[in-house]
Amino acid sequence: MKRTAFLLAMLLCCACAHNEYDIKAIRSSVRTQMTAYPASTLKDLYKNFFQDAFGPGHLMAGDDEGLEKMRTYLSSECEYARTSTPTSLPYYESIGWHGRFYRVSLSVINDGKVPFDTFLEAFMESARQFTLPPVEEWAKEWEVIEKVIVEEGYNLPGFENDSRDIADLLAGGGYASHHSRQFDEAYAPHYRLIEKEIFESRILPLLEK
Numbered sequence: 001m002k003r004t005a006f007l008l009a010m011l012l013c014c015a016c017a018h019n020e021y022d023i024k025a026i027r028s029s030v031r032t033q034m035t036a037y038p039a040s041t042l043k044d045l046y047k048n049f050f051q052d053a054f055g056p057g058h059l060m061a062g063d064d065e066g067l068e069k070m071r072t073y074l075s076s077e078c079e080y081a082r083t084s085t086p087t088s089l090p091y092y093e094s095i096g097w098h099g100r101f102y103r104v105s106l107s108v109i110n111d112g113k114v115p116f117d118t119f120l121e122a123f124m125e126s127a128r129q130f131t132l133p134p135v136e137e138w139a140k141e142w143e144v145i146e147k148v149i150v151e152e153g154y155n156l157p158g159f160e161n162d163s164r165d166i167a168d169l170l171a172g173g174g175y176a177s178h179h180s181r182q183f184d185e186a187y188a189p190h191y192r193l194i195e196k197e198i199f200e201s202r203i204l205p206l207l208e209k
Helices: 002-018 021-036 042-054 064-083 114-130 136-150 158-171 182-189 197-206
Strands: 093-094 101-105 191-195
Touching: 002 021, 002 042, 021 042, 021 136, 042 158, 064 114, 093 197, 101 197, 114 182, 114 197, 136 158, 191 197
Parallel strands: none
Antiparallel strands: 093 101, 101 191
16 A cells, blocks of 8 residues: 555656756747748757746846946847848747747837837846746756657757757856857847737837737
8 A cells, every 4th residue: 555655756756857847848849930931950959948947137237337348239139130141030929838029020120110218118127027037947848848859859950069068068057058050040030039919019000000
């Protein structure tokens, strides 16, 4: 009886741990990314999910100095985006399986849809108000996500090397990663992350005019 009770308890614990993650939503997010961006590598899929988990808070300080640095950097990137290869990204798209953030293209500024300061303020507030999760928790979540990606059967270039690089990054306490060279060349991404409610209340109405 004791052994049976122990085994039942273990099974329940495993089920609870698995249910922390919405596998259907993860699978849907993977498929959405690969449909929209078939040149994606594992690192690009990783970036999609880690951005949903961490948002833009890791990019900058929240003080006045951080604001001015980001203003300068954002202005410079907008200018670069205007004169370089046109981006293939839409004005906005939800990311990850939680859907906490939108990627918002800098084209909304360059095309005159959203004032520069409105965009900057929305981005800065998104960074300030979000609490970064522990890297250890994210590492467990990524392990589940990567298994779903493998199950989907995509032939991702450089998968083994990317998987090892991501594992080494997380083991060292890091989590932030760049898009792959393939992704940059194929889609010329220029965007910022804006928290869902901030985007939908302040930016989206301007895009729907």
